[in-house]
Amino acid sequence: MEKILGISAYYHDSAAALLVDGVIIAAAQEERFTRKKQDERFPVNAVNYCLSEAKISIRDVDKIVYYEKPLLKFERLLETYISCSPRGFASYIKSMPIWLKEKLFLKKLLKTELASLGNCKVNELPQLLFTEHHMSHAASAFYPSPFKKAAVLCVDGVGEWATTSVWMGEDNSLTPLWQMDFPHSLGLLYSAFTYYTGFKVNSGEYKLMGLAPYGNPTYVDLILDNIIDLKDDGTFRLNMKYFNYTTGLTMTSNEFHKLFGGPPRKSESVITQREMDIARSIQQVTEEIILRLSRTIKKETGAENLCLAGGVALNCVANGRVLSEGIFKDIWIQPASGDSGGALGAALSVWHQYLKQPRNSAKGDSMKGSYLGPSQKxxxxxxxxxxxxxxxxxxxxxxxxxxxxxxxxxxxxxxxxxxxxxxxxxxxxxxxxxxxxxxxxxxxxxxxxxxxxxxxxxxxxxxxxxxxxxxxxxxxxxxxxxxxxxxxxxxxxxxxxxxxxxxxxxxxxxxxxxxxxxxxxxxxxxxxxxxxxxxxxxxxxxxxxxxxxxxxxxxxxxxxxxxxxxxxxxxxxxxxxxxxxxxxxxxxxxxxxxxxxxxxxxxxxxxxxxxxx
Structure with missing residues (x-):
């Protein structure tokens, strides 16, 4: 029996997932055990839970896989700093010590954590593998889906470089077709508006979506005329003078604040009609981008089915639009679409892509209703x-x-x-x-x-x-x-x-x-x-x-x-x-x-x- 442990950690919402011969045995987020929302630390508790569910130890695992490639991410950080120099100095000074101390040497850090968890020596650990961030997302979307063949769309803030990627899945293979790269990101665009309307980035996006129906789309033209150059095929470029996430410690710039007539709303202050209208406007722009991308993917691939993952796939209003417009015969969305689901996708990519194992032909998806966490007797x-x-x-x-x-x-x-x-x-x-x-x-x-x-x-x-x-x-x-x-x-x-x-x-x-x-x-x-x-x-x-x-x-x-x-x-x-x-x-x-x-x-x-x- 091949046992594969997938891990996501160190950015936000760390998690672990365990496969045995390609079957999902267990998966859980670390936050549930530590009681710290979106806990980014190494998922000690989640790993221990997954192992206990299968009644095995870390030494019984055949392969451990991490959900992205840290050296590629470091490359993006350095290149972004150099291209934005000297404006990015503040964020560079803040992030570089962490990278040099921990994340650049992530392989060593992971092995140390795993050895400590398993009470064993580093050389007794199973083989440690790394997959790319968007490959993890794509694998989490396609492999558990009920489709033998489907196009895959992954949209999030950013992985190593990719912010939007398109794949073709058939049987046990996933083929990358094209991608859009940082800093042009729909996830970060939506997060910028989350920040501007006074909500917390990486957790308040669903509030922005929930607020949207109370508003009017009065800012749509302002966004499309100034902030984003949106093409008919759904690809786009952001006007980076309105953003601060590449060079500073906030999401939006003073130019953004001037464009919308004032500074970001203070957290917990009164929500006004203005915030509601802004929420409605960026939600409408987001839906339009997703719809255009979906039509392009349909035209390019001819696929009948679409799978979705990445943080933006949690925008259920946009998902509903894709389904109701009838662009595809059917769609399937990974329930753990964000980074936590990357742990599961990483394990699945090793089983199907690396080990070339076939997919289960059982009816329906293989997520078991997403009831993959612990129970209590x-x-x-x-x-x-x-x-x-x-x-x-x-x-x-x-x-x-x-x-x-x-x-x-x-x-x-x-x-x-x-x-x-x-x-x-x-x-x-x-x-x-x-x-x-x-x-x-x-x-x-x-x-x-x-x-x-x-x-x-x-x-x-x-x-x-x-x-x-x-x-x-x-x-x-x-x-x-x-x-x-x-x-x-x-x-x-x-x-x-x-x-x-x-x-x-x-x-x-x-x-x-x-x-x-x-x-x-x-x-x-x-x-x-x-x-x-x-x-x-x-x-x-x-x-x-x-x-x-x-x-x-x-x-x-x-x-x-x-x-x-x-x-x-x-x-x-x-x-x-x-x-x-x-x-x-x-x-x-x-x-x-x-x-x-x-x-x-x-x-x-x-x-x-x-x-x-």
Whole structure:
């Protein structure tokens, strides 16, 4: 049996993934174990978890592969500094000591970390390999996909040099076709606007996407006339005088600030109509670029199917546009599209490209619903609950689901912890907070009292896959919550003239459909279709709720507070439950009511423990 360990680390969102004879056994992000959001450190805990899932040690692994080539990245850093000299001196001085101390000698550093982890000598370690960053993305997109043949589009901030790359995948081979290079990057363009509107780069991009429907696209022409030279084929060049990421320590330059009439919004300050309009404008430009690239790829390759990865592939609105425009017969998006998924892609590229092993011909994708993280045994959960003197009931399945359906109908909010943890940024019914989507107050309650986050941020619907067409204009599976689709006309609520004239956040409190908690202001929703084969317990929960309520949809958001990684263990879940206004907690078959718990002073330490995203 060939065992391959993939690792991504040292930039952001480090992770590990393990393949055994090409089958994905385990994958997890380091942040879930350390409780530090987007932890970039060597993924000691994630590696240990992957090895324990396969019941092996590091010395049993045949090959270890790192998700990019650090010398190529160093080359890009040096060349960028030289080309921008002397303006790049500040960023050069900041980054160079780290590179010279650690990243330039990454092979040695990795071997030291792995030997320490395995309690062995460096010469006892398995073979260590390196693959290119965009190859890792492309492999993570194509190899687990259900397609025998597909075009692949990878779009992110930057790897070594590539920022956008196009590939052709067939059987077990991936062939690079063309790429766009740094500094011309759609990911960095979107991140620049994330920064300018006052959100955190590398984590706030989804806020910008969520804010966009509240605005008007008033800045589109300004962006296209000044900032980006966009060609008909989707390729582009950025006007670098508006950016500071090549030479300075911020994303945007003073020229950018002059163009948009002021400095970046201060984090946590009031969001105005201006930020909403800027968000809508850059979202529209992003969608147009992705659509043009998709049409070009279709024309050049003739491929029927498209696979997507890279951080920009998490822009589910753009993904929904590609699907609805019918450019390709089908699309598939890697659920861990960002750098964490690079660990999985690196391992897959070694198995298929380096070792030339065939792909599994099984029906559907090979991601196992992305439930690739750790689970927790009932006896372990019980021991923990007893240790903190928690009050709970242990119900059989029939009692549990009947109770939960009733609790949801009553408008209560439930923390739901079961099975294996999800790999990637989305909670998919393993580590979720759930509620009744028909409740018009559910969005504000969840945002402000449970998640402690901005009121405008939308929630996703989880829907039984066979019922999706009853609620959403979507004739496609969306198990990973990476497609946005409109709600169907039948369940929409028409706006009055006065409501139509509302601006910005004023639109938030107007119910748009019979499932208002998951319907965004533009009548869209980020849909997760739930499948019995990959998550039978979550599927049954929604089915029971549907029997009682007549609604086969529930609200699903990630189980965490703002700035906190998604919970990993029962202990994480109970702590989060006690910090918030959640009503019930479900840990496998254990159910806990908030009102029954030991009366302790509400713990707000997380507000200093977690850096706000």
């Amino acid at each position: 009932p006896e372990s959960i019980k021991d923990y609950l007893d240790s903190v003197k928690a009050k709970y009931k242990n119900l059989n399945d029939d009692e549990l689901y009947a109770n939960l359906a009733k609790i949801l109908v009553e408008g209560k909010v439930i923390g739901w912890f079961q099975g294996r943890m999800e790999f990637g940024p989305r909670a998919l019914g393993g580590r979720s907070i759930i509620g009744d989507p028909r409740n018009s107050k559910m969005q504000s309650v969840m945002n402000l009292k449970i998640k402690y986050r901005e009121s405008f941020r939308p929630f996703a619907p989880s829907v039984l896959h066979e019922k999706a067409g009853d609620y959403f204009q979507l004739d496609h599976e969306s198990p990973y919550m990476l497609l946005v689709a409109p709600v169907v006309q039948d369940i929409r609520v028409n706006m009055t003239k006065e409501q139509d004239e509302l601006f910005g956040i004023e639109k938030l409190n107007v119910a748009r459909s019979s499932i208002p908690a998951v319907t965004h202001v533009d009548y869209s929703a980020r849909v997760q279709t739930v499948h019995e084969e990959t998550n039978p317990r979550y599927y049954r929960l929604i089915k029971e709720f549907g029997k009682l309520s007549g609604c086969s949809v529930i609200v699903n958001t990630s189980f965490n507070v703002r700035g906190e990684p998604i919970v990993c263990t029962a202990e994480d879940a109970y702590r989060c439950f006690m910090r918030t206004d959640m009503d019930y907690l479900v840990l496998e078959n254990f159910i806990l009511a908030k009102n029954d718990q030991p009366k302790v002073q509400k713990d707000e330490s997380w507000k200093t423990e977690f850096e706000l995203d």
